Amino acid sequence: MPLNLHLLRLFATVARAGSFSRAAEILHLSQPAISKGVRDFEEQVGCRLLDREPKGVRPTAEGLALARHAETLFAAERAAEEELRAVRNLDSGTLRVGASTTIATYMIADGLARFHRSHPNIDLHLVIANTRDIADLMLGHEIEIALVEGPVEDDKLLARAWRNDVMELIVGRDHPFAAARQPLDRARLAEEILILREPGSGSREVVAQALATHGIAPARTLEIGSTEAIKQAVAAGFGVSIVSTATVADQVQLGKLRQVPIDGVHIARTLWQLDMPGRVQMPAARAFERLIQPPADAAAASNGA
Known part of the structure; x- marks a missing residue:
């Protein structure tokens, strides 16, 4: 039976908040409505998802497993919503760029400035860290662009040569x-x-x-x-x-x-750009990529357009 996404959202919010009352405040719903929704959801999936305790609730082992999937699902939902907003001529949204220290300090400042001039309503965030930390941020969906100085051995990431x-x-x-x-x-x-x-x-x-x-x-x-x-x-x-x-x-x-x-x-x-296979790239990220391409690559892209 397909999961009821509305009830899944109620459960995930309670699991994250740790209580029905705090979840009610977050979702702007009544506490009885959320309690009933979670009970109905537990009946639907056929197991107890939350242990009710005097000071709140705690996810069961089954609840923890489902909560992890729920967070991934709702993160994808937020990404889809942000992409749809950004499609409107890049007139809103956020672009989070992660770069290792040398790249951030010496190689992309001009690209950041040109991007801001072209799209002043996009909020730019630059995260500077070493290569491994930038890779972890990309894996955690915390950045849209990842530029690093060293090779990264990770099956969940795709590394593309960016420049020499x-x-x-x-x-x-x-x-x-x-x-x-x-x-x-x-x-x-x-x-x-x-x-x-x-x-x-x-x-x-x-x-x-x-x-x-x-x-x-x-x-x-x-x-x-x-x-x-x-x-x-x-x-x-x-x-x-x-x-x-x-x-x-x-x-x-x-x-x-x-x-x-x-x-x-x-x-x-070789300096590398990291990506996650199958991840939908935001228009703002694609626009920024075009600005930071090495000159020869940018010319080739322009001729091929």
């Missing part, structure tokens, strides 16, 4: 490597304090893999959870680091940092 990024060794202007006229012998890097991002960062994964591939094992490492903080530490003469070239253009131009090539080592990485 080059990473290079940076040193302070007074560091001995700064005066090098030839690519640095990789053996010399092993003598340095190498500053890395925190575990879970896509940048760290790429650097660690590249160093291992070339047999480079730094004598000491230091973890700092911010690319900006890493740049400041290196500029002050404390250690060296390998970061995206997109993050250091300003300080290299000011002479505070030097980029030093490493002999035989070229670190180029």
Whole structure:
């Protein structure tokens, strides 16, 4: 027998609120109507879904299982409603963009600004976190766009190449490597304090893999959870680091940092956009995607339109 969605909503609200009275306030219905609706629903599914206690209610094992499905169903319903609103010329709605730190700080600011100018009535929210956290937010339906720096191994996510990024060794202007006229012998890097991002960062994964591939094992490492903080530490003469070239253009131009090539080592990485197979994409998300495409891809999309 198909579930009665009205009764399912009553049950799910009571399970989430923890009491019939609070559910009545949320749904603007009378408490007796909700109590009867939940009893009718329990009869329909053939089992008790809530344990009635003096201070409220608690879902049974069956109730917990059904409540999880109900939340997924009603989340899809909310997404459908928001999409329908957004279809009206993108004149309302919300777009939640998740990006790992380097991408958020250095690569999508222009896209965010252009999107806001084109669609000023769409509320933009930018969430900045490391790669693993952004993946989890996408899995939890908490963001519509997910841009990350490192590979993500998750069967529930689809990773599409977004753009390429080059990473290079940076040193302070007074560091001995700064005066090098030839690519640095990789053996010399092993003598340095190498500053890395925190575990879970896509940048760290790429650097660690590249160093291992070339047999480079730094004598000491230091973890700092911010690319900006890493740049400041290196500029002050404390250690060296390998970061995206997109993050250091300003300080290299000011002479505070030097980029030093490493002999035989070229670190180029793919930046990724994550998605969930089968998830309906909102028009606002599609519009934002077009704005942040690399120039060559944008031109191709325009020619194919």
